[in-house]
Amino acid sequence: MLRLVVPLLILLSLTMSVGWSAPGDIHIAIETKRTALVILVDKDQNPTVVHVGPKLDRADEYAKISGNGKRGEDYTGLYNSAYTPAGSRNLLEPAIQVTHADGNPSLDLRYVRHERKPVGEGIVETTVFLKDPQYPFEVELHYKAYLLEDVIEQWSVIRHTEKNSVVLHKYASANLYIPAQHYYLTHFHGDWAQEMNPVEEPLTEGLKVLDTKLGTRADLFQPPSFLVALNQPAEEDKGEVVAGTLAWSGNYQIAFEVDPLHNLRLMAGINPYASAYTLAPGKEFATPAFLYTYSNTGKGTASRNLHRWARKFRIPQGEGNRLTLLNNWEATYFDFNEEKLTELFKDGKKLGVDLFLLDDGWFGNKYPRNNDRAALGDWQENVKKLPHGLGYLVKQAEEAGIKFGIWVEPEMVSPKSELYEKHADWVLKLPNRQEYYFRNQLVLDLTNPKVQDFVYGVVDDIMTKNPTLSYIKWDCNAVIYNAFSATNPNPSHLYVDYVRGLYKVMERLRTKYPALPMMLCSGGGGRVDYGALRYFTEFWPSDNTDGLERVFIQWNYSYFFPAIATCNHVTDWGKQPIKFRTDVAMMGKIGYDIVVSKLDEKELEFSQQALKTYDQIKDVVWHGDLFRLVSPYEADLASLMYVNDAKDKAVWFSYLIKNRYRAGSVAPIRLKGLDPARNYAIRELNVYPGTKSAINATPQVYSGNYLMTIGFNPTVDTRRTSVVLELSESK
The missing domain is CATH 2.70.98.60 (alpha-galactosidase from lactobacil brevis)
Incomplete structure (x- = not known):
């Protein structure tokens, strides 16, 4: 009942927020619970912005805001239009x-x-x-x-x-x-x-x-x-x-x-x-x-504020679930066949992920996709690599006990492809200029309805033939060079109509496949915005998966995008221990891009347990409030925590980002977002096999008031480069 009452009270105040400061002057207040944007309409009917900031307690006082709140008169009266x-x-x-x-x-x-x-x-x-x-x-x-x-x-x-x-x-x-x-x-x-x-x-x-x-x-x-x-x-x-x-x-x-x-x-x-x-x-x-x-x-x-808005109103299934996955890219690159892939399915099941994602290289016959110089646009299975087709792989993955997903890049075309040979007029390029390639490819003309149908058909055909396929990774690696459409009658509409064409395709796909998880990838973070995230459940922040680099990359994305939408994979790119890389990936939607068979006994045991632990804490990370505690730009470490709405559980991540002598958490870190009146038990998670946690050795219970006033030292140093702590209400 309270959820309904609060919006109604706010709405009631909104209906009263048109005031009058002088004959002919109107104040239009656009209000949220705590903030307001106020537009003044003067006697000459000029609309000007006179306030962006805190909401006033009394709606009638918006009428007292005058046009000269801009600290002086301008020559035009339009500075604040x-x-x-x-x-x-x-x-x-x-x-x-x-x-x-x-x-x-x-x-x-x-x-x-x-x-x-x-x-x-x-x-x-x-x-x-x-x-x-x-x-x-x-x-x-x-x-x-x-x-x-x-x-x-x-x-x-x-x-x-x-x-x-x-x-x-x-x-x-x-x-x-x-x-x-x-x-x-x-x-x-x-x-x-x-x-x-x-x-x-x-x-x-x-x-x-x-x-x-x-x-x-x-x-x-x-x-x-x-x-x-x-x-x-x-x-x-x-x-x-x-x-x-x-x-x-x-x-x-x-x-x-x-x-x-x-x-x-x-x-x-x-x-x-x-x-x-x-x-x-x-x-x-x-x-x-x-x-x-x-x-x-x-x-x-x-x-x-932005995280709550995005989860509730913009990102598909933003308040729902996500799938953990094992990707084959860094394990095989373009070199794979059915036998290799089916072994990787077993590895994924052994590891404990929900899904196996087959990345680039599975398509093209006249021009096989054995490198990034051919076959984009020819979206038929390569018969040498996959003689039994995608349907066989979907079935084999499911028999192994995991779901199956696929990589596509349907907006782009390789000059060395059957599609380019048949439909050169579908490609964005100037007729009298040398072709110029970005990652050996060109961009298809999504201003053309026929191309929109083709791009939609790439995914729709895969899904129609394989209705239990469970994940799409949508990539976009090229920029537009020599911008020109052979079919658009208005050349200067190209840049606008391209994006609108993309959205038309995505709207069709989301209408037909509303629950399909889809990753927004663009050679890394080349296309991360809330226009595209109306259609994608998650995004790929960067191809750089080095654990240390990702601390900074993910930190900065977190100002605008929630953890549930951020895909973080454990890979072999970085030189950090697998615990560090795993802990970093956990502050978002975790995935793996490793060769499971090359993990030693302790690494495999740790990874398996980490996924079980993640399953227990993911709801807090995905749907909780983020509080940044120590910035990696100002200290030897980065520290942040997620607190659930009930304030009875939190997950706290800390990472050493400098390796100098005595670097680390030399003092307690003050926490945020807890209930000061409650008591919290602290437990260390992701303890590496063969090591012990001093934090777990004796009960650690503190009031929220103590933790937010005095703090707690997670003991991050060169021997403990990453620490994950769980706080649970102790009654």
Whole structure:
């Protein structure tokens, strides 16, 4: 009953949150449980953002927020526009830029009306309707507030009824305005096997732009996720911070502009680069969603908000289960046959995983897939490697006692393939330029409905023939070079229509196979965003599976994405002990990519027991709240913990990340998220065979108050490089 009462109370306050500060002035408050975004509409019907931050206790006081909250008057009255138009009196970076059917390059957007309605349990959507006074050109600003999660999802819808088409040159999803004394942007950069390296820098007057122009695999250099701290650098549990991410799998642009009044303007959306979009009369253009959350209690709260939202509202089966797996890639690469694979099935069963995943190399006959230079697009089983087909493997795996999954990369094509020979017009490439390859492949034209049908058919055909096949790993290794479609009549629509075509394919697949687990892979973390994660149950953060590197990579993904969606595999890439690699993989969805037969007796025993232990703690890791305790960027170790909703169980991970003399946990670490009034028993997990834990030798029981005030030393050092502790309520 309480779950229903709380949203209803919040909804009641929302219905009262339209106030009046002066004749003709309207305040529109988009509220969650703790935060608010307030739009002021003045007497001239200009919509401006006047507040992004904590929710006011009294809804009627939003009417007292004036337009000059931006700390001074600007020349235009548009610095803090809710959706800044270009070409009229605006002097700064616009959110939208168009050319009307008559050639006029200006736009003026005035408030018409707004409406608010519940669209699900604990979700309220506010729509603000804007219109150009001189042209039949309209924009809807949509704000979907997830009340208990303190997340706002924002997007725009553009339409017109002019006599001919209008050209959209820029079309942001969101335009925020945030006054503060100082701004500190944390963004992330990288490359293959070097994903999610953080940089924190102050924002000063001018424009800072995060973007990508890669078309596919768009996150390769720069993911569309960021943190902005206000007034002072944000800490884990202190400070004001906005965490944002764009739900789009293609080219994006996120711009941060500190205006002449030293206020922050933020615009996020599709990258306008080479993407002028011709919009016909009566049609509409919907932008992707920009997701953000505000916290005045540090980065930890912001990330927990996003995690709860993602698990409940975005990721398929986000509050459900996941499969552990054994992958053959690092065991065999392209060199395998039925006999080798069926032996690996037995290894998977011996290890204790749920599923065996067959990776790249299983297809192609005229051009066999024996390396990465051929056969993409020819999705028939290779008769030499798999003479009895996939169906035989599915059956053999099931007889061995595990499920079977398959790797595909259906968006790409090898120039050396039958598909390329038959359908060169299905490939994105310029007709008068030399072909240029990324990992020896090209990208199929998903703006073409025939190609969409083909890509959908790749997976649908596999599933139709093998209905008990239990997992799909969907890869995407190429970027778009020489961007041109032979069939798209609007060349500048390519980058936008490609992603929309991909989403159409995924929508069809999810409709037909709603429960099918699917991994989002892109040569590692080249495509990790909440647009794609509407369809995929999990993602592959990086091809770099070195245990030490993964501590940092997974740490930074955790600011935006929950553990249940993060695939972490134990492999032989790193030089760390198998215990360290396993412990690191456990702070997410664990998998294996090792040769089980090469494990020694103790390694196998440890791994088998670790999977049994994982089965006991996975619910806390996947569905609990994450609390970062010690940052690997500030100490000799990384330490973090997951606490379940009931606060009666927690799992605590600590890893040594520096190997210098006396490095380690030299003092107690203060815990977080516990109930101070309860007592907790501490037990060490994943103790390696032949070793003993001093923590387990005698009962360790402490109050939550003690653990969060004084702390506990997990004793991480060069002899104990990784420690996993379980906290259970002791009554």
